[in-house]
Amino acid sequence: MAKINPHYRKLSAGYLFPEISRRVAAFQKENPQAKIYRLGIGNTTEPLPPAVINGLKNGVERLASLKTYSGYGDEQGELALRESLAALYLKRGVTLRPGELFISDGAKPDSGNIQSIFGVDNLVAFQDPAYPVYVDSNVIAGRSDSYNSESCSYAGFVYMRCSEENGFIPEPPAEKADLIYLCSPNNPTGAVASHQQLKKFVDYARKYRAVIIFDAAYADFITDPALPRSIYEVDGAFECAIEINSFSKSAGFTGVRLGWAVVPQALSVEDSEPGELNRLWLRRQTTFFNGASNIAQRGGLAVLSPEGQVECKAVINLYMENARLIREGLQQIGLTIYGGVNAPYLWLKTPGSLTSWEFFDQLLSETQVVGTPGSGFGPAGEGYFRLSAFGHRADIEAAVAQIIAKLKI
Numbered sequence: 001m002a003k004i005n006p007h008y009r010k011l012s013a014g015y016l017f018p019e020i021s022r023r024v025a026a027f028q029k030e031n032p033q034a035k036i037y038r039l040g041i042g043n044t045t046e047p048l049p050p051a052v053i054n055g056l057k058n059g060v061e062r063l064a065s066l067k068t069y070s071g072y073g074d075e076q077g078e079l080a081l082r083e084s085l086a087a088l089y090l091k092r093g094v095t096l097r098p099g100e101l102f103i104s105d106g107a108k109p110d111s112g113n114i115q116s117i118f119g120v121d122n123l124v125a126f127q128d129p130a131y132p133v134y135v136d137s138n139v140i141a142g143r144s145d146s147y148n149s150e151s152c153s154y155a156g157f158v159y160m161r162c163s164e165e166n167g168f169i170p171e172p173p174a175e176k177a178d179l180i181y182l183c184s185p186n187n188p189t190g191a192v193a194s195h196q197q198l199k200k201f202v203d204y205a206r207k208y209r210a211v212i213i214f215d216a217a218y219a220d221f222i223t224d225p226a227l228p229r230s231i232y233e234v235d236g237a238f239e240c241a242i243e244i245n246s247f248s249k250s251a252g253f254t255g256v257r258l259g260w261a262v263v264p265q266a267l268s269v270e271d272s273e274p275g276e277l278n279r280l281w282l283r284r285q286t287t288f289f290n291g292a293s294n295i296a297q298r299g300g301l302a303v304l305s306p307e308g309q310v311e312c313k314a315v316i317n318l319y320m321e322n323a324r325l326i327r328e329g330l331q332q333i334g335l336t337i338y339g340g341v342n343a344p345y346l347w348l349k350t351p352g353s354l355t356s357w358e359f360f361d362q363l364l365s366e367t368q369v370v371g372t373p374g375s376g377f378g379p380a381g382e383g384y385f386r387l388s389a390f391g392h393r394a395d396i397e398a399a400v401a402q403i404i405a406k407l408k409i
């Protein structure tokens, strides 16, 4: 008799973004004329720049010729792409070997799958609020006991509270956690950890032989040169951190799909030698994944070319200008707003005593602007609301104007 994986039943609700889409679709059905402004999911909107399009075309054309056709490639990713990524890290003073880089179809699958190389009895710590994939993937793997609907949290997990008081960057946990998920620049709060803040986590992880899973998917949105873009900029991180990154947001590959993970040779845990986790991740990927699309990888190489970097930076700047417009517009009407300076997300306090979902409904019905309720990212997100700066400029301007003119606060 077949049985389901019972841990799925522990998940508190459906995945956040489909739930938002469901509510927006219901609103649109009742208000067919309404123009809806989507500042909810962080979905890129601008066309890919010419150098990247040429790279993708080159990937397609290579498939058309007997000489250059390729089927399955290196499961770890094209060597040229891994070497280009290593060269990018080197510019930031970080030395990586291509064997430490694993090309994937994005940061979401990597951040969901990476937990599978660790034992089920590891104690896991998350920033609260956090990108839901970290928590959900660990629930599904069986690392939590049950969901507590009063505290809106899972028993058996460590929640590192991110609040106004700590600038949304927590201290390492008081207890000994084994796996620690960090995201900086942070989704959803837009906060960025400094070297000193990351150093505390690295020192903690080395002390307890814990592993930091560092999601740097928004690193290219950092505007302040003093802030770290990779955890490996911090001494000692090679021994205790895995880094995940993506072409999705920085190069508009949300639909193309391309990302990478770094599993250093020096990384080890209580019961492993250095090198073993790197081999386990390769084993995991070669078993479950046949490598990223060869077309996407050609696109990735083009992103990393000098022209690609300049052109992608211009698109990032456009989104960051959107973030400025949102921040300044909403501040004008007295809303308290964080983030949006070194990250494409803005984190605002819901006005009055509105819950995150109450504010979602009010914003949608009064202004037709869609955002993301902070409580969907964890218990400490209650009373907050995320706006994404990904959008066409005209839509962002119209959304901000709608909020200023119509939101009743």
Ligand code: MLT
Pocket: 040, 041, 042, 043, 108, 131, 187
């Ligand atoms: C988000 O809106 O949090 C992200 O776009 C979701 C994702 O990248 O998977």
